[in-house]
Amino acid sequence: MIPDRIEAGTLLLAGAITRSDLLVTPVIPEHLKAVLTKLEDAGCKLEVEGKGLRIRAEAVQAVDLRTQPFPGFPTDLQAPFMSLLATAQGTSMVVENIFENRLQHVAELQRMGASIRLQGNTAYIEGVASLSGAPVQGTDLRASAAMVLAGLAADGITSVMGLEFLDRGYAALEERLNGVGASIRRVVDPH
Template sequence: MDSIVVRGNGPLKGQIPIAGAKNACLTLMPATLLSEEPLTLTNAPRLSDIKTMSELLASLGAEVSSLQEGKVLAMSSHDLDNHVADYDIVRKMRASNLVLGPMLARLGQAVVSLPGGCAIGARPMDLHIHGLEALGAQIELKDGYLHAKAPGGLKGAQMKLAFASVGATENILMAATLAKGTTVIENAAREPEIVDLATCLRAMGAQIEGDGTPRIEVQGVDRLHGATHPVVADRIELGTYMLAPAICGGEVECLGGRIELVAAFCEKLDAAGISVEETDTGLKVARRNGRVRAVDVTTEPFPGFPTDLQAQMMALLCTAEGTSVLEEKIFENRFMHAPELGRMGASIEVHGGTATVHGVEKLKGAPVMATDLRASVSLILAGLAAEGETVVNRVYHLDRGYERLEEKLGNVGAQIERVRSS
């Protein structure tokens, strides 16, 4: 397996372009299943998860072409010939379950394996199932597969999600676009990726109001047409690279970044002593004078602090002045990076869903092991500020969520390289 070698070498300076959002693109791609006409996505990220979703759509009969070095995805689902999303593909990535709603809406049937992905919690399908059943679907779990059908078509309904689940909101939203009548989703997720999906679906002819609020209303239409849509900037990649100069010092401009994508995160950076300035082309980030200050963080659904930035924020707080408390309220098992940071000299105590970080003056390089996607990059960030050499092993997770990370960090002065396995 590949590893990443990082050597701490002081402040960073320059610009880092922010790619299109992985989580948005993985949601937008299944939307092609809703129409016989082509859907084209621009500003697509070049990641292994995108390839996996392309493989899944192709297995269902869709055509997916990667253009302009992968930055444009041209898709067409005019001739779907399969309604079974096989385990061998779905197990690689949890977002695969997002084909369920679109296939039900257009084909009236779908068989989808229970999903896989990072080992950061159960993330069950209950909310997806309950929402689609409210629209009239009949769903049964057999042999690890969800067997769903809607022989009379889907019908609009009013529902309230028990939790503001992003995936459930996305699946139900896509299904509702072709359901007969009006669908109202209460306690809907408000993430920018939801807004991006709704914007794309409207471009395809859907009638949607309220995205970005807890109440989304959808008036079903008979059919959707083709469209071209730009993928929104990746707020998690944005936050990750904003932390690089915060940890190492220096000044980095994240091109394409916008405050509204990471407002709660920026509030915590400000409290820690990190300057974030909007520019004409993005966000400029620099550490103010002196050592970073400790801050407390609680992960919450958007617009709160993102769970997908918790591990990276912990890396920053390892060398902060004082004691920080991080509370994880979205996923269980999401502090698996803490023992690895401990190998680098961090002082972290984990009790259930709470981690207490006692800041130390300096981290020291060490061999560490990545346990999931965000843990991978948190260890790399820590290595950028550590004395000596840090070797991050099992970085195959990294390629699922970060496009050309070594190149982007190297261009602003980081000493980082990938060592290919033989």
């Protein structure tokens, strides 16, 4: 079975946003070339280990990216990557070329203290020293993943609503992240 490249990319971004050393397996690097190039451009160290890929992240630098059809940068990793860029040193530019209304996560990242300016299908992100925990809404599958990643890097508690979207694309994401040191608890809303 071929591993899901978007899920693998999201887990690599979890390592990057927490400035960690994380082994993600299984990964087919050829399926993520555009993403891996941007992670390396941002200062992350990547190394193939068996059927996995190890990411080591310390200081993360701003990078620019444009979504494109495969093999270009995937639109499905634009929102999660923007969470990383919100904590990078410098100013990044993200251009969404595939879908309209694929930047709804920007307002939620701003609630956490991200400095992002929108102009049409382009986001300009000025990295901040830290994000702050806040109640946020995942408006779609990838925005929900972006909020979880931002919460990993935030000071304080982040409550992410919209997990029904997240569950459609990620198998037991909170258990997997908790297994590598995150502190995530799923709470069922009684309403």
